[in-house]
Amino acid sequence: MKAVLLNAKGGKLTYGESPIPKIKPEFLRIKVKATSLNPVDYKLITMDFIDWEEYPHILGVDVAGVVDEVGENVEGFQVGDEIFALTNCKEKGPFAEYCLVRADTCTKKPKEMSWEMAASIPCTGLTAWYALVRKFRIEKGKSIFIQAGSGGVGSYAIQIAKAYGCNVITTCSPKNNEYVKNLGADYTIDYHKENVVEKLKEYTNGKGVDYILESVNPNNITTNWEGCNLNGQQLSILGAPEKAQPSYHGFTLHEIIILMGHLMDNLDAQRDLAKMGYEFLELIATGKVKSTVTKKVPFDKLAESLYSMKSGHTIGKIAVMMD
Incomplete structure (x- = not known):
């Protein structure tokens, strides 16, 4: 073959x-x-x-x-x-x-x-599903920040979040704004020029988002937590940050790797x-x-x-x- x-x-x-x-x-x-x-x-x-x-x-x-x-x-x-x-x-x-x-x-x-x-x-769709539905247990009316909304995981995560009635904020290059908006994103952040935490606070009237899906760099967790609501949740699909702490501002930190069942022979x-x-x-x-x-x-x-x-x-x- x-x-x-x-x-x-x-x-x-x-x-x-x-x-x-x-x-x-x-x-x-x-x-x-x-x-x-x-x-x-x-x-x-x-x-x-x-x-x-x-x-x-x-x-x-x-x-x-x-x-x-x-x-x-x-x-x-x-x-x-x-x-x-x-x-x-x-x-x-x-x-x-x-x-x-x-x-x-x-x-x-x-x-x-x-x-x-x-x-x-299988890889990106199930990762997004596992993160949002199984771990976050997303709820209607909640807000979610999805890193890299035009990427493989982000593209499915935006659609899942909207299907469940969430308000969606995502990062993307300006050239991809139309793409992520068509998927259902309510707000976009130009990560080249705009401060992510400031924009998260702006788009949530100062409260911060309820969920953050990290798919770019796990170390972003150490800074983006300031844009997370009290008792909110963050999840990384790339492993934990290098300097993870037990609690940032009271939110829950998850980590998933969709291939882990295979890697661990589970x-x-x-x-x-x-x-x-x-x-x-x-x-x-x-x-x-x-x-x-x-x-x-x-x-x-x-x-x-x-x-x-x-x-x-x-x-x-x-x-x-x-x-």
């Missing part, structure tokens, strides 16, 4: 051939229809906390595709089912024609949903990914959340597109189409 190969830790991505993976118990073999790109994909090229068993390795965590073969001890799936899933970054991923995924981590894709939208959900957390996928689909079915894919590229542009993400200026999600 064709694949994008990482031949060594820290090496360059190349296009080549790899054996089609053999099915194993409790897994599905997926014929990949689409994948999408995330910052974690290029970070994994040089990260030291994962030592893959063999090279060349195949990266990728987002997959949408068709079940090609069903392993032993699998119930509820059959050949031909359309699914999406967050794959295990410790194993070979979907930057290829086929990949293996634990069956109980997969969510069945609605027939009417496009492959590119399905591929955009099957309950892995299975919860499928459950969150179905919960997320219920919200999409209302029409209040739409695709965040702003660019589709063919498979032979995958590596080039992934490297381009290092600039940090990608809007929404880039989907890679296999066909």
Whole structure:
């Protein structure tokens, strides 16, 4: 099968051939229809906390595709089912024609949903869902500050927050104002020129926001807490700040990494990914959340597109189409 190969830790991505993976118990073999790109994909090229068993390795965590073969001890799936899933970054991923995924981590894709939208959900969509719905337990009428509203997580987080009736403030470059406003943002902050804390206070009549979703730099928590309401909540998807304190102004600090269930070999957390996928689909079915894919590229542009993400200026999600 064709694949994008990482031949060594820290090496360059190349296009080549790899054996089609053999099915194993409790897994599905997926014929990949689409994948999408995330910052974690290029970070994994040089990260030291994962030592893959063999090279060349195949990266990728987002997959949408068709079940090609069903392993032993699998119930509820059959050949031909359309699914999406967050794959295990410790194993070979979907930057290829086929990949293996634990069956109980997969969510069945609605027939009417496009492959590119399905591929955009697992990493960024479920991160936004987990942060806002599971951790914050967002409530109607509350205010939320979402860093980097035009990014992969931010684009979904804005829509989820608006669907739940929150007032949304986000940072973005002026050129992306229209994009985040169309997603539902009520206010934008130009992080190049404006003071974030001052604007948060201005847009909340001095009270500060109820929730802050940090997706740019966890150290922002040490300054942005001043724009958080008493008893508010902050959450980082990038780890804790370097100088974290037990309490800033009485708010709660959360930290999540959507891949942690895979990294810690926690099957309950892995299975919860499928459950969150179905919960997320219920919200999409209302029409209040739409695709965040702003660019589709063919498979032979995958590596080039992934490297381009290092600039940090990608809007929404880039989907890679296999066909």
